[in-house]
Amino acid sequence: MSDIEAIKHKYLDEIAAVSTGDALEAIRVAALGKKGEISLLLKTLGKMTPEERQTEGPKINGARQAVADAIAARKEAMESEALNARLATEKLDMTLPPPSAPKGSIHPVSQVMDELAEIFADLGFSVATGPEIEDDWHNFTALNIPETHPARAMHDTFYFPVPEGSEELPKLLRTHTSPVQIRTMVDVAKKTGGSGEPIYLIAPGRTYRSDSDATHTPMFHQVEGLVIDKGIHMGHLKWTLETFVRAFFERDDIELRLRPSYFPFTEPSAEVDVGFSVENGRRIIGGDARSNEGGWMEILGSGMVHPNVIRNCGLDPDVWQGFAFGCGIDRLAMLKYGMDDLRAFFDGDLRWAEHYGFGALDVPTLSGGVGA
Ligand code: 2NL
Numbered sequence: 001m002s003d004i005e006a007i008k009h010k011y012l013d014e015i016a017a018v019s020t021g022d023a024l025e026a027i028r029v030a031a032l033g034k035k036g037e038i039s040l041l042l043k044t045l046g047k048m049t050p051e052e053r054q055t056e057g058p059k060i061n062g063a064r065q066a067v068a069d070a071i072a073a074r075k076e077a078m079e080s081e082a083l084n085a086r087l088a089t090e091k092l093d094m095t096l097p098p099p100s101a102p103k104g105s106i107h108p109v110s111q112v113m114d115e116l117a118e119i120f121a122d123l124g125f126s127v128a129t130g131p132e133i134e135d136d137w138h139n140f141t142a143l144n145i146p147e148t149h150p151a152r153a154m155h156d157t158f159y160f161p162v163p164e165g166s167e168e169l170p171k172l173l174r175t176h177t178s179p180v181q182i183r184t185m186v187d188v189a190k191k192t193g194g195s196g197e198p199i200y201l202i203a204p205g206r207t208y209r210s211d212s213d214a215t216h217t218p219m220f221h222q223v224e225g226l227v228i229d230k231g232i233h234m235g236h237l238k239w240t241l242e243t244f245v246r247a248f249f250e251r252d253d254i255e256l257r258l259r260p261s262y263f264p265f266t267e268p269s270a271e272v273d274v275g276f277s278v279e280n281g282r283r284i285i286g287g288d289a290r291s292n293e294g295g296w297m298e299i300l301g302s303g304m305v306h307p308n309v310i311r312n313c314g315l316d317p318d319v320w321q322g323f324a325f326g327c328g329i330d331r332l333a334m335l336k337y338g339m340d341d342l343r344a345f346f347d348g349d350l351r352w353a354e355h356y357g358f359g360a361l362d363v364p365t366l367s368g369g370v371g372a
Pocket of ligand 1 (some may be wrong): 179181182224301304309328
């Protein structure tokens with residue numbers, strides 16, 4: 001065996017025996033590095049006679065190529081061995097149960113809003129929304145509550161600061177969702193050039209009053225309803241509210257009682273009570289309100305839209321009449337689902353949300369029972 005053959009085989013043996021990347025790299029440097037044994041042999045070619053070069057050149061180059069190929073092959077083999085070793089130890093057991101993922105739930109207020117939308121959609125009402133930061137005109141003036149009206153004091157309004165020297169009335173956080181209906185009526189009047197068209201809508205959303213105790217939070221939710229059409233009267237109002245309350249509490253034996261009241265934006269105005277009774281020691285909405293344990297509970301305010309309000313929005317009150325009502329959503333949720341502390345609604349305690357919340361797929365439907 002020539003010297004070159006011997007050198008080649010020495011390296012091939014070493015390469016076959018090596019077991020780490022570092023050791024393989026050391027062999028590469030010793031054989032093929034700048035001062036490697038085979039690299040130095042290649043440099044001797046220059047000093048040879050052409051005849052010698054003819055025979056030695058292929059041998060030396062062949063040895064260099066063979067060693068380089070062996071190193072590459074060994075490297076690839078070691079990498080796949082390492083991968084196989086990892087695959088063997090890091091095997092996933094697909095039969096193990098997966099770790100449980102935290103699951104969100106639908107807040108009772110959102111659930112009730114969805115139920116309201118479902119019930120009123122069935123009666124031909126759409127859902128309207130609007131800004132929570134309002135101006136004085138949409139929140140008060142248009143609703144027949146002029147600047148000096150005592151009803152303003154009843155609202156405990158949150159006002160925004162006014163820039164110094166400005167003559168403008170302060171912006172405010174809406175104290176009810178009525179401005180949404182005002183905006184709709186104004187839009188309809190504009191769109192129809194004052195001639196008007198029927199309006200059937202509910203406006204659910206956040207409202208704000210500077211009030212805080214066990215039954216009041218500074219932010220709360222309200223739903224208002226508005227009907228504007230020709231020949232609308234109190235009978236339509238009472239039927240609509242009765243139908244709504246029976247669908248919402250999912251009982252047909254719920255009675256309503258309308259009591260005369262006062263709101264600046266309705267005339268006449270009525271407070272609406274629902275009858276309750278006691279079943280199995282628990283107070284429930286519906287049943288015989290006139291029984292010993294029964295009684296009446298106020299849940300809504302309502303009335304015929306004041307002609308001034310219709311006129312303020314650009315419609316003719318001699319042509320268009322309507323009714324409106326307002327109701328606290330948080331209170332509806334408490335009554336239906338048995339929560340007793342309003343403040344817990346907005347504390348963000350996940351245990352409360354988990355206990356009272358609804359599954360994402362518990363979509364209210366009339367056929368399934370809106371609260372199913
Ligand atoms: C209550 C009373 C009520 C209205 C809200 C209304 C809206 C327009 C015109 C006329 Cl745009 N009225 N809303 C009417 C009567 C009562 O709410 O006690 N809410 C909790």
